[in-house]
Amino acid sequence: MTLYIIKRILLIIPVVLAVILLVFGLLYITPGSHMDRLAVKTGDSFDPVLDVIAPSGGFFARYLRYCYNMFFKFEFGSGGRGVADISAQILMRWGWTLKLAGLSLLLSALIGIPAGIISAVKSSGWQDRTISAAATVLSSIPSYCLAVGLALLFALKLGWLPSYGVTESGSLVLPVITVSAMGISQFIRVVRAAVSETLEKEYITALRAAGLKERLVVGAHALRNALVPISASLGETATKILGGGFVAEKFFAIPGIGFYLIKAVDQVQPVIILACASSTAVVLVLINFCTDMISLAADPQMRKRVSSRAKGGRRDGR
Amino acid sequence: MEDKSLRLPSERSWLSRFTKDPAGMAALAIFLVIVICCVAAPLVTSYAYDSMSVADRFMKPCREHIFGCDYCGRDLFSRILYGGRMTLRIAGTATVLACSAGLVVGIACGCIGGRFDLIVMRMMEVLSSVPSLLLVILAECLMGWGKGNFMYAMAVAALPSFVRLIRAGVSQIMGRSYIEAARALGVRGLGLVIRHILPNILPSMFVHLTGAFAEQILLCSVMGYLGIGVNPPKAEWGLLVYEGYTNIRKVPFTALIPAFVIALCVLSVNLIGNSLRDCLDGGEKDE
């Protein structure tokens, strides 16, 4: 088991390196990209973009130097046009992004999971119909449209909450609601499917036949089993929330990584784009690692298989 | 030959169930009205999307301009129609691209299997763990600015779900006995896929197609909102909301109307998908 987890952690490193290589490579080979405008400005004939990111050497030397600087010195390249301390910016902005994403994930789970369970248990009753309809509507409203509505109502008309920046208190409320709308619908869909599938299983009938109370059958057995598919899709949900957070950051001017990235794209700052992309790759891989571990904890069958395989034993499937 | 006669009735009943579902038909009607208006925009509206008139700035909705005018005095109704043309075209093309590529890759994975399958599915897994928005933004700024390259990136972002769905369908059907029987009778390769596998995965693919299309509309309009890929004065739904929001204190409707139209369109697509799925599920339960 421990062996498996260690293996899994070691596997993170090549994935991160590969993603950075991909972005780095794209930056290197794409001719005629708008990065060239920067080249013209600096007036250097030889790959000025990469010179800024990691000076001198061939492609792989630059790539390795970049990775080395990033992981061991936490440096993302030397400036650019008037760009101050990228490392500090990256740190500060990830703080906001993670705060926004974490709160949204929490709110989505708190509302979405119970709603999904009710929807599955009361299948095709009025509760189910209402909740499913709400989920469809929530997933159909683009996040920025919802943000427009929320900002108009709570910030402009009622004046209860700020809709711009993070200087005032309560400034994360509207962004969190915006991102959660999508997260809630995602959770409802996943949880409803998982729980209703579990409730159809034969062992649920067998447990009822053994005289277990309905509350125990649904509350302990059905939910426990539904946890396996739910945790398997947690990574996808978290990724979606992170992506949705980028839009909310831009709309509500939260100084997170998404806002930073979009600004860098606007102002053509490849150093920052690369820094944002690389750090996002690291975060995504970590998210997936965490959700994989949660799935592992949720599924005893997988746990057994994993530990027997890690020991070098045969796969015992069943 | 025999399975054809067996299959047709069930397909017909599936479609007839769909035509009888009031929610699904209403959604389809709304969607078609939006699409037809957008496609036939030059016939529906007499204003061009970029003709400005300073006198009409921030004009409230009236008979001349049913949705009013924006900060440049452009007719909002025609901007929404032309914007829809852009958004729906990009989203539609990306969905069709993703779907066709997904069909090819998914069937290849399901039929070939082995190491090829393993590597491709691994790649799809990595791809799907990147937020599609990030993928599209990076593609747009790395592959060239403002050339609409993000359409291909959108297709790539939607690809994994298609591949996964189709591969699952193919390998499920491959295991059924009638495929083995068909193989034993000498039907092989592409013939097997076209005659037996394709018709079986098409219904569930339709359902997935609607969901993917809805998501692509959202993604495309988010790009417009962020101002990446589509440049003014061209209209795009997300861009309209952005332009409207900058003036929201003065005239809220210039942001709210496009927002409402986008949400209505996505909702109608999602409802069509839901209705289709219910019809399919109902069909399976009966058998």
Next chain:
Amino acid sequence: MSDESLLKVSGLSVSFPTGRGLLRAVRGISYELGPGETLGIVGESGSGKSVSSFALMGLLKPSAVIEGEGLFEGRDLLTMSRRDLETIRGRDIAMIFQDPLSSLDPCFTISRHLVEALQAHRTIPRAEAEKEAEEMLRAAGIRNASQVMRQYPFELSGGMRQRVMIAIALLSKPRLLIADEPTTALDVTVQDQILRLLKKLRDLNGTSMIFITHNFGIVARLCDRVMVMYGGRIVERASVRQIFEEPVHPYTRALLAAIPRMDDDKSVPLPAISGQPYDPHSEDAGCPFRERCPRAFERCGEMPPETAVGDGHSAACWLAGKEAPREQ
């Protein structure tokens, strides 16, 4: 048969609303079961044999429409509150299922299964419940019981899982055990062991049993009486001896004729029942078997009543008792 019946089912019908109209799975069946008696219910899939007992246990979907009466010790199982039913389930009536692979919760250890089933009916400390559970596993023929207690269902073989299911079912010494094809999913050698075990435990505790199967061999080994079901109706009921010696209903005869025997002439193919299985959506009021029956005549358009042809032996056929039963 004894005077006091343990279970008395009368006029039980079950139907499910579907997209193609009502699916009428069980169409009015009545039977009685005495204490210590074993009743075999035989029929092909879709004949309503499982659905009827699921209905008695209240295990069908809420959308199922159930009519009739199912008196267990004088109390109607079909109109009982869910709470009352929960106390009867597992304690007085237990059930084992066809597929032991999917009848155990994959996320819970065997110990949890047994302990929960015990605690559902008795307030008993955990440690004590575990001890009792382990004993029950031993009684069900599991030798390494203490190890099995700590294992998950997927770590056990099919036969072991069915033994666990039997242990769970018999934990509270129920008076009635409903076994829904408990050996169909198992290997033939394991089947035999499980049947022996069931027989042993039944005789030990004096449990009544309803044994649902499509296998006449099992009926012969285990049951006292048999009911043959077709199209949601009981077409013949008899003692085990009677059913093998003088089957009356054409369907029963056809079923028995389809069993291969050692002394058969191998050059003659086994007789199969021609035609399509009965459509459960059918609203037809006649004998369900007449489409496939070699002896059907005009009168079969009307449902024949059950006609007694011997002591405790009756068949729902117009020809019952009217012709020499031995003619085949």
